[in-house]
Amino acid sequence: MTAQPVEITPKPKTGQLVFKPARRGKPPLHLADFDMAGRKQFLQDAGYPAFRASQLSKHYFERFEADPAAMTDLPAAQRDELAAKALPPLLTTVRQLRADQGMTVKSVHRLFDGAMVESVLMRYDKRVTMCISSQAGCGMNCPFCATGQSGLTRNLSAAEIADQVVQGVRALRDGVVGDPEDVPQRVSNIVFMGMGEALANYKATMGAVHRIIDPSPEGLGISARGLTMSTVGLVPGIRKFTLEKLPITLALSLHAPDDELRDELIPINTRWKVDEALDAARDYYDATGRRVSIEYALIRDINDQGWRADLLGEKLNKRGAGWVHVNPIPLNPTPGSKWTASRRGVEQNFVERLRAHGIPTTVRDTRGSDIDGACGQLATDV
Secondary structure (H helix, E strand, O other): OOOOOOOOOOOOOOOOOOOOOOOOOOOOOOHHHOOHHHHHHHHHHOOOOOOHHHHHHHHHHHOOOOOHHHOOOOOOOOHHHHHHHHOOOOOEEEEEEEEOOOOEEEEEEEOOOOOEEEEEEEEOOOOEEEEOOOEEEOOOOOOOOHHHHOOEEEEOOHHHHHHHHHHHHHHHHOOOOOOOOOOOOOOOEEEEOOOOOHHHHHHHHHHHHHHHHOOOOOOOOOOHHHEEEEEOOOHHHHHHHHHHOOOOEEEEEOOOOOHHHHHHHOHHHHOOOHHHHHHHHHHHHHHHOOOEEEEEEEEOOOOOOHHHHHHHHHHHHHOOOOOEEEEEEEOOOOOOOOOOEOOHHHHHHHHHHHHHOOOOEOOOOOOOHHHOOOOOOOOOOO
């Protein structure tokens, strides 16, 4: 593959939303870009029998195989060319950083055009969670988020998104994260909380969702209940996602309950206001029965006032009980940022005031913050 010159993604102006990626190039087509019917057609168009789609799918989604020589059910003379056609390399891992006694690993991946994305694999006692990216960069331009400040390079393909999970499964199998003999050994939870606004790359994101949740050999067979779709409040995207009626958790990155502040913190709020986002989130709960998560990064002296906790509690309760859970997040530091985390006492007061409104509230774990692998820190510095 001929190396392409790496274009510099322009940094957005303050408050500027970017929906058109800086780059329009597309990666090579991959088995994971298609459902099974599409894979058969893809291979037939390339001159191969349609049944090879099932064989290759089992190697990729069941055995997580990357070496054509191990695909012994394929004709020896065609293994390399079949793998090159259907399973081209999409992500080249150029750096890995470890934290939490090796239980958290952040991987930096180079894509075919030199763009970079990051994924984070986290092993807990009873589950393994992966945080994956849906775009190289992000166009939502939230000022306290390192990814948002880097601008939007391009959308990822469905296969580039899904391949992050497959590579994570391989890493788990090979002992990259903890002891390979440890239990659990399967990735059980996937959060679309890496780089990018997934609902702004809707078609590829939904393709990746199905590669993740569809049973093998269609996909990885991970339970949809283990997936979380994060959004800054792209209301048309939430409405469209609601119609999928999948039992996936929706996480709304709110970060302020009032439009005046949220317009500054989350520029998409200049298009769709707090109440519109909350209404869409409530409708998502009604359609799926899945409790919505409200993500709220606590920023010192900016959005951590007690009255804002009260306002948030009132707005959530106005839409009923039992449909929502709030995750306050101690703000993770990013280089050169003027934003810092709330003081511990202020954080506790915010939590207690939300709970006084009857809102279930849990301060989010900041796994990987010391390797810039936590919420808001992904920026692909190599």
